Amino acid sequence: MLLGLVLLSGPARGGDAGSTIDPLAANLQPYLDLLSGSQQEFELRCRAEVPIDGDAQTIKIRLARYGNHAFDLDLEHRDYEVRIRRRDGATAFALPKHGVVYVGRGDAAADAEVADTAADSLSPSGLSQRLISTRTTLSTYAPLLATPDGAAIAAALKTFVGITYDPATRRGRGNGSVEFSFEPNGSLQVRVEDAQLDLFIADQPSAMAGADDWPGMKQIEIPREELERTLVRGVRRAVEILAPSKVLTSPSKRDRETASGRLRWIDGHRVVLLSGSPREIGRAHGELLTDEAQACIDSVLHTFGVVQTIRSGSWFRHDLDAAFARLSPHIPDRHRIETRAMARALGLDENLVDSLNVFPELFHCSGFAVFGEATRDGKLYHGRVLDYMTTIGLQDSATTFIVAADGQIPFANVGYAGFIGSVSGMNAQAISLGEMGGGGEGRWDGVPMATLMRRALEECSTLDEVITLWRDSPRTCEYYYVFADGKTNRAVGVAADPDSIEFIQPGQADPRLGEGIQDAVVLSAGDRLKVLRQRVHEKHGQIDAEVGKWLMSRPVAMQSNLHNVLFVPADQVMYVANADHRRPAAERPYVRLDLRELLTSLAGRGGE
Structure with a gap:
């Protein structure tokens, strides 16, 4: 999709790029004319043979441009099919395998200049500049896209x-295993190891079909602005994730303050301290993490949302809104106030941010709590491995929040900008919590998991209070948890869904988890569970902070390992590691954070 959209870019203008004596430049020139926009009308066909999971698969692409504002982009694969048609009066996003097409209407030609320059417009003119931000290394090469000078580019x-x-x-080679050739039929063939790409430019584009011409398919109306914004931002964010620039990989580490919050960098780790009323906390969150929250939202709503829509045939935003409608009666008013204050600070629609904050977290994770005879010093160590979607770039928004809300227990929440719920946290009463996803997606008539986790951090001083909160609350989906209390050296594993809840005590045997291990609760699945149990047995009686971090190393942590946390709740200390764009969290350095010290600094700031 990215290749096709970039090829649409550039101002439509006539004329050729001039002759050149360089044979490579001469053969590249027709493709450069497409990239630069020198050709106002064209059709490009592409056939890609790509090995996926050891299986050679074919992807067919057709791209046709019809002047300044209209184009077709078709992608066909054995498992999915996408067709985009943009016309002056409408944009259509069709999913033939699902028999559905989403259509956004509105006259782009009536306001052509605005359409061409709007940041989220799909208008072909200047599209590459809108798809390639300064957050990707491709921005270095973006000026070349507007230059149809074959000699210079060759x-x-x-x-x-x-x-x-x-x-x-008429054959060439590049660095590594890249080979290319200009074939007698006029096509360009590119080979990289076992993958092959064949590109062919047709003399004239196929006849232009209407945006409403989808016989036999169900048409669903979507606001055109929303449809184009979703596609543009989804691709833009995907490019940033695939080829991040230093803006993302080495962000500016400058401390900042606002009325009710402070952004600090501790050993390269983003920490945000928030205090006050829900409205003050939400506003400070949005003010301190504007760019990070927008990146997180783009990752979820647009990049993941486009992929999920293609997979399911259902418009992702509609699914989020439907889930929120069922979950919202179970969300405390204080959380709703905080979320909406954050949305206003971000300049975003409050309803959208509400819905995004119940994004279903179906994680594949691991967790453990060890104490007493299992540890070197008898202290409780609680490990939490979050394996989830590093491929959508959530690591760019990774933030540990230290929150002291009026009337609530202060807590630390290892999370992500723009998201107020919790999946990993510890409070000032030495309670620590970690979650693991199961099944049951769609069973939304209860308290959102991340809301329940945050409520426990805010409201519970003992493990028994946490257990009571879970037992008495309407629950959603299927989740597993490890809860711990550093004051009493108690821990428990939990298996919960809307209909039942089960508590697994330390040392208790379970058919899903194996024989019990003294003074230990160990949760995971498959080979990861096997390795984690072996490690706990091997180091039983010797576990401390360093061994605890080792317990969470690969392969217990998956390649998708987004963050790891080792809580030492009795000491109010936690060790946090976040993934980057090259390595999972388990292969990244841990940062030691002291909740007491951070809360003291927050209280001291309040008295300034």
Whole structure:
């Protein structure tokens, strides 16, 4: 999809790029004309043979441009099919395998200049500039997309990429295993290891069908602005994730303050301290983490949302809104006030941010709590492994929140900008919580899991109070948990769904988990559970903070390992590691955070 949309870019203008004596430049010129927008009308066909999970799979792409404001983009795969049609009066996003097409209407031609420059418009003119932000390394090369100078680009490829080209055979090579050739039928063939790409430019585009011409398919109306924004932001964010620039990989580490909050960087880790009323906390969250929250929202709503829509055939925003309608009666008013204050600070629609904050977290994780005879010093160590979707770039928004809300127990929440719920946390009463996802998606008539987790951090001083909260609350989906209390060296595993709840005590045997281990609760699944149990047995009686971190290393943590946390609740200390774009959290350094010290600094700030 990215390749097709970028090829649409550039101002529509006539004329050729001039002759050149460089054979490589001459052969590249037709494709450069497409990239630069020199050709106002064209059709490009592409066939890609790509090995996926050891299986050679075919993807067919057709891209046709019809002037300044109209194009077709078709993608076909054995498992999915996408067709986008943009016309002056409408944009259509069709999913033939699901028999549904989403149509947004509105006259783009009536306000052409606005359409061409709006940040989230799908108008072909200038589209590459809207798809490639400063957060991706591709921004370095973006100026070349507007330059149809074959000689200059051929020279750059030879100098900086190491391209070699033989005019006699019309074949060339690049760094590594890249090979390419200009075939007798006029196509460009590119080979990278076991993958092959064939590109062919047709003389004229196929006849332009209407945006409403979808016989036999169900049409669903979507606001055109929402439809185009979802596609543009989804692709833009995907490019940032695939090729991040230093804006993301080495963000500016400057401490900042606002009325009710402070952003601090501790050993390269983003920590936000918030205090006050729900409205004050929400506003400070949005003010301190504007860019990070927007990145998180783009990852979830737009990048993940587009993929999920293609998979399911159902518009992702509609699914979120439907889930929120069922979950919202169970969300405390103070959380709703905080979320909406954050939305206003971010300049976003309050209803949208409400819905995004119940994004279903169906994680595949691991967790453990060990204490007493299992540990070197008898203290309780609670490990939490979050394996979830590093592929959508949530790590760019990773933040540990230290929250002291009026009338509530202060707590630490290892989370993500723009998201007020909790999946990993510890409070000032030495209660620590970690969650693992199961099944049951769609069973939304209860308290959202992340809301229940945050309520426990805010409201519970003992493990018994946490257990009571879970037992007495209407629950959603299927989740597993490890809860711990550092004051009493108690821990419990939990299996819960809307109909039942089960508490697994330390040392208790369970058919899903195996024989009990003294003074230990160990939860995971499959081979990860097997390795984690082996490690706990191996180090039983010797576990401390360093061993605890080792227990969570690969392969207990998956490649999708988003964050790891080791809580030492009796000491009010936690060790946090977040994934980056190259390594899972388990392969990243841990940062030691002291909740008491952070709360003291927060209280001291309040007295300034």
